[in-house]
Amino acid sequence: MENRKTLIELKNVRKSYDGKTNVIEDISLEILEGEFVTLLGPSGCGKTTILRMIGGFDTPSDGQILLDDSDISLLPPNKRPINTVFQKYALFPHLNVYENIAFGLKMRKVSKVETDKLVKEALELVDLEGFEERSINTLSGGQQQRIAIARAVVNRPKVLLLDESLSALDAKMRKEMQLELKQMHKTLGITFVFVTHDQEEALTMSDKVVVIADGNIQQVGTPEDIYNEPANVFVADFIGESNIFNGVMSDKLTATFAGAVFPCVDDLEKGIKIDAVVRPEDVDVVEAGKGQLSGQVTSCDFKGTFYVMFVQCGQYEMEVHCFDYFAPGTTVGLNVDPDMIHIIPYDMSINHYEGQLEGINDEGIITVKFADLVRKVDYKNIYADASFEEGILKAAGGETINVAGTNVTVSFEPSDADISDDANEGDVTGTIISFYYIGDHYSYTVRSESEEDYVVDETDLWNQGDLVSVVIPDEALKIVLA
Amino acid sequence: MKKGFFDRRQLALPYVLFLLVFVILPLFVVVYYGFTDAEGHLSFANFLAFFTNMRTVGTLVYSLVIAILTTIICLLLAYPVAYILAKGEYARKHSFLMVFVLPMWINFTLRITALKEILTLLEGNLAFHPFLNTIICMVYDFLPFMIMPLFNSLAKLDNSMLEAGADLYASPVQNFLHVLLPLSVPGIVSGVTMVFLPAMTNYVVLDMVYNSTYIMGSLIGSYFSSYDWNNGSLISAILLMMIGLVTMVTNRLIGDKEVASR
Structure with a gap:
């Protein structure tokens, strides 16, 4: 198992569909040859986008995807030695089982004799011998699933991508397919990249689990690592x-x-x-x-x-x-x-923002700008030792302090802020993108339209997706010179 | 569920009556007149006369040529348009589709008159290019009827089909030939049906551009205007049979595909 070489490498990959919001923030990931890697995350976390970029159906907005050390970021899917089992199988309805499985071979002009042999082997692999002449619509969901797998692996790709491929099956069939897929992975020796939102499935099947949330990788590790040593609260909450x-x-x-x-x-x-x-x-x-x-x-x-x-x-x-x-x-x-x-x-980046001082008025009130907010605070909260006389701010040593343009770090405690249902009551409006139950309260992450996150502790229950506003009292703000 | 005032059978009655009076009955009338002579006796004389007269057979062949050409040109023009509208990433694809279908909202006479003026401007005298003008007018008139069914069938097509094709090493050309084209056959068939059959008979277009070209429709028109119900009906019956035949064949064709796509 050791010293396996890297087959796929994602280098600082970013993806944005509209040029404004990033579906994938900045992801770097290595996938080793012959590995069973699972991309795990809640829906909308970007895992399918990563898979589609490896498959060639989407191209990264930034960064590189390497396969065997050569850049394939912009290569069309038909030129990649990678095959996909699609979420809804995407079998061709106008072709029968044989023609479906032989499609890739036909496109690459493999001889008829060879094709016959390979299709037969592929059908044996998925336990559907003798199904050659069957039409796709006569197959059950489970059988279609197997044909989709056969259609992909018959090409002996370097990588097999599986996009939530088991989610359409019922619970019992799913368990069965999980074990079969794992077995197939052993038999074939092909690298599998599997996408799922089901943590149990991920833990059962994979050599390596990549937990993704919000367009970022949260943790990469073996199933045991992920379960026993979660890297952050998200992973701890999501897995088990x-x-x-x-x-x-x-x-x-x-x-x-x-x-x-x-x-x-x-x-x-x-x-x-x-x-x-x-x-x-x-x-x-x-x-x-x-x-x-x-x-x-x-x-x-x-x-x-x-x-x-x-x-x-x-x-x-x-x-x-x-x-x-x-x-x-x-x-x-x-x-x-x-x-x-x-x-x-504790994640110290929570509720920490880079900000700037805009200026000071005649009463010694400083305007500070950070994240989505512009706040006015007394100079003493920032320059504790300074004195303010006749409109001039002086440091303890007597020299004049130039306030405008000074960089600061602004922070506040999640427990000091409040959430309000009234979108106009608070200092900033956003939607709740996630929340965890922390022993005696909920910890909410509210994301504003400009993609700033605010973490607020509350005992009341809101739901993911709720539009709320965050109230941050002046006295909660901690402003430190950067 | 609460029961209404009428049950389903009663509600169907008006439609059944309508179909009987305006569809089934006329069909029988056409067939009856087609196979009787002026005295009302059963006769195949008209039938034989049609297929032995070089002039009428020539008209049939000519109509077929025009209809086939019109259909092919419409298909070639409509397919890319329908594809781009259905699969392209436009925010307002339905508005674009509307632009192509909009001419159908404008009075037919007005449209053809306008086209006539444009052609006159370009060609000088319409009589110089009767065949070309016929094709242009037909294509112009029938294009939306080809775009609509193609658009509908392509819009329904799951994008993952094309992605699967590309994933399985099909080049864009191969993907078109082996995936997109076979899967859009139902749309092509209904588009062809909508264009081919009317194109054989729509002589009004030709009349309006002072065209001497004679197609099946013109033939029927001329018999009827001289009160020869029997010959007019016979030709209608022949067209009817051709339509029936074409529909049967295409239905079988789509039938197989439809079953396969379910």
Whole structure:
């Protein structure tokens, strides 16, 4: 498995359809020869666009796509040794099964004898021997799926692209096809690039999972890595069930979150802000009073092999998967093993904006411009030591400070801002693009029309896509000279 | 669901009556007149006379040539237009389509009169190029009827079909020949039907441009204007049979494709 060479390389690829908003922000990715790579993300995250660019159906607006070290970014699909299994299969209705599978061979002028042999092999591979003369419309969805795979692999491409290819199948058939695809991947030795929004499918099938959200790669890793060591809150929330809490490293190898202190194994600097992730199956239920946390069961539902239980620990809610039933109202203790706590350093870029000072007026009020906002703040909030006399701002040393044009960093705490349903009430209007439940509150990301993101903590529930406005009080703003 | 005042059978009655009176009955009248003589006796004399008279057979052949040429030119002009309108990335493709179909909204007489003036301006005397003028007028008149069905069939066509073709190594030309063209056969067939058959009979266009060219329609017109119902009906019946034959063949052709595309 080691030392496999890079087959496909995406270098700083950006894609924009309208020239304004980027569907793909700036993606770099390596795909090794013979690898089973899954692009995983919610709908609209750009994963299909990446696949289409590898296939040649879309061209990157910026950056390069290399195949075997040669640039194929602008090569039309018919000149790429890459074949695709389309989402709705896209089998040709005017051709029968044989003609469909032989299409690629015919276009490349492969001899009739050779074609017959290859089509037969391809049909054997997908377990549909003897289907040559069948017309496409007599096939079931699952059979069409197999023919679509046969039609692609018969050409022995270097890369097989699969665009949400299993999403149209029913659950049972899907499980079966997942295993078969994995088997096929082993048999054929072709590089597979698979696109899906189903995290379970991604974890089951792939050697490498690429988690994508919002046109950016969030994390690349093996299924185990992605599940056990999520790189950020998005990945933790998207892959599997998780309890996420804001917290702080209160000491060496000790984290404080959810109102309690936990020993942990992640060695991070004391005092830094963190997001702690605890998987529901990693929480142990113990006798009341004997756990790190103590709380009341609010619900407990049977899910076939385990119970899903919610425990209210003070203001924090914890989801627990356990094998015993606890009646709602029961008081229980909860324990989490140190190595079951995954600590993610808090994303310091949240609500941090580059800004500029516009000028100062006669009362010593400075106009600051950042993101979508123009705000007026007292000079003391920026230049704590300075003095303002007769319209001139002087530093502690007595020299005059030239305010206009000074670069600053503006930030505010998510908990200090508020969301309002009234689009005109707040300082900036936008849509909620994502939200996570963080122990005792929701963390919303609101994106304005000019593509600035504002993260706001709220206890009320809004939905993704809601048009809201964000209220940022003056006293919440922290302005630091850059 | 709440029941209405009428059931479906009752609601169908007006349409059935309409069809009987204005479609089925006239058909029988045409066939009856076609195969009887002036005294009302059953007779194949008209039929034989039509196919033994060089003049009438010549008109039939000439009409066929004009209709075939018109259809081919319409198809060649309409296909790229329909393709660009259906598959091109225009924000206002339906407005563009409208521009091509708009002439149909303008009175037929006015359109042909205008065209006549333009042709006169270009050619001096319309009598110099009767055949060319016939084709130009026919194509002008029937083009929208070819564009519409082609547009509809191409617009319905899933883009992933063409992407699949390209993905499977088809060059743009191969992709056209092996994917796009076969999949647009239903549109082509209905376009051809809409243009070919009327083009054989629409002599009014020719009359209006003072054309001496004689086509099947002109023949029927001249018999009827001399109160020869039998010969006029016979020719109509012959055309009817030809139409029936063509439709049968094309239906079989599309029939196969339609089944395959489902």
